[in-house]
Amino acid sequence: MIQITDYQLYEVPPRWLFLRLETSDGIVGWGEPVVEGRARTVRTAVEELLDTYLLGKDPMRIEDHWQTMYRGGFYRGGPVLMSAIAGIDQALWDIKGKHHDMPVYELLGGKARDRMRVYQWVGGDRPEGVADAAREMVEEGFTALKMNATAELRRVDSPSTVQAAEDRLAAVREAVGDDVDIGVDFHGRVSKSMAKRLATALEPYDPMFIEEPVLPEHNDALPGIAEHTSVPIATGERMYSRWDFKEVLEDGSVDVIQPDLSHAGGITEVKKIADMAEAYDVAMAPHCPLGPIALASCLQVDAVAPNATIQEQSLGIHYNEGTDELAYLEEPTVFEYDDGYVDLPEGPGLGIDVDHDVVRASATDVDWHNPVWHHPDGSVAEW
Template sequence: MEIVDYDLYRVPPRWLFLRVETSDGTVGWGEPVVEGRAHTVEAAVEELMEGYLLGEDPLPVADHWQTMYRGGFYRGGPVLMSAIAGVDQALWDIRGKHFDAPVYELLGGPVRERMRVYQWIGGDRPDGVADAAREKVDAGFTALKMNATPELRRIDNPAAVEAAVERVRAVREAVGDEVDIGVDFHGRVSKPMAKRLAAALEPHEPFFLEEPVLPEHNDALPEIASRTSTPIATGERMYSRTDFKRVFEQGSVDLIQPDLSHAGGITEVKKIADMAEAYDVAMAPHCPLGPIALASCLQVDAVAPNALIQEQSLDIHYNETADVLDYLADPSVFDYEDGFVALPEGPGLGIDVDESVVEERAAARDEDWHNPVWRHDDGSVAEW
């Protein structure tokens, strides 16, 4: 068996799908994308496929990963690691189908039967969070996540802090103490404001504070963590074991959030999860993406004892033109019940991608999503 063909599809709302075909007709799917840089990652995937993988046996996934990563003098970063991630997902999908087993069975077998999931509320500039929270809890979710703030100045006024506190307070009062509320700083908060917000939000007991500062300021995490007992989460913009090693050694992070479409795929995130377990750090994979990325996350969640909860993007504010279930022949694989999703039971990634829908939507529009550029009231660029 060898890899004979591949196709890339840019599809709404902002995703890139990879289809890899082998000489015996087996098809594997991956989701290699950096949101807002789909064209760039597409070119990187083409380089990997054309320069190395076409004509190769798809089954030695670990060796292919090493070659894709270490075979280039310049390595790492969001573009290359996302390209590798999507290819890795597709190769694991093929390997699972070849052995007629879910990927998690090839990784040692599951440690759980189902995975808890959380639901987004409130949008980019959080609004209407209390009503949205009630609606999602009524639908069966037991955990929610919301953005903490819109754009903030580097040192903002007490009203900005109080507005963030009031939003979290409103959600807590709406859903009670048995529902978990993750609060995402989205990297849009400076170090001084992160310290103030962490302390101010603590009385409402957030589930975690996500990305309180940008990864380039991870050296500030110990000080921020010292201001609160709320668990600190980060990792969606970290792309390798080396990136995570530094925060593990700091001892200031309680929850890591590697992205299966950014951090080297199943192969690398499984290793990151293992490292985290050694430091008593939980994992909640980042996944505001499509069905292939989510299915890949669940394969690692299945075998990681420290997997705590899974992000998923059904009805997320980004998905205005298409949603996760649109691209699946059998959407029931992601049926949520009591805030959980069952592990996919099918071979490979356990999903059946509807190729006709993928081709139709990719052909209908040249998908080229970019995140908004926000500005402060003085005209300078704000973190989104």
């Protein structure tokens, strides 16, 4: 019987954690288990799962391992545990695909498409210069973009703040025309009262979707927001299991779900989430402002999910300045973008070759943390 024999964890710039999982027959699988800003915490969770359970086990029993890692500790769910499970799950699928010499998507039923549409970020955290940046990205061949709607917002903010958001989106729409899709990310910065106002104000410019209009703990407000707009509503980057998605699917308020393959339990769980969403006629656009292993994992599920509509990717994203998703790959052309699409990886496992030497040489104590913003009165603002 093949056994899992060893592992290494590497914190690498700009804010990622890579897992290298080894087997007794020499196969290596890679995963990306990380919560941005909590790499050390997730690292400890991965070590606990591997040291106390997975070492010595058969890597082929992925579903059994997933269930044990999730249910075996009594306390379950949440970003840290689910991200640790996600990265391990990715590595197990990478091993299984390499063992059978085929891409993971072939083991999941075979591909339902040949390539995947992607979108490109523009404008930064506090959005500015978005029209020029959008024009440049369209000239590079992207057909879909995403931008933040606002900087920090008060619970009840001024008409000028709403107007500024409208003006930014109007400028981007004018710059790129009607053939380009524009996602607008509220980033959980917006209260439900302001979300209604913003959704109404932005609707004339036909966003592809408005993302995370409220924080997940306020998902009960989504039906009311949906009543104020015909713009598709997207959410899910801070939801970690099929049970988290169940409520928004059942109440019919969400049009696009955005599970993260490094946060929501990996390939095993997101495939199930995608299947649930398909039953409710809800599209999927996986969240992925992360590294190449996470993106490769996303594409394996995108390949087999008929309702996958577009894929986030981190090339040039403002969070990852100085390092991009290609830096740690032996063959970066696997993620070449052509006319706003990326071809599905054809290699075995996740379809990428991680350059172990580059990863080892780059390993460091990752100390990335998101900024903490404050309102003018000194109170903490949502980032």
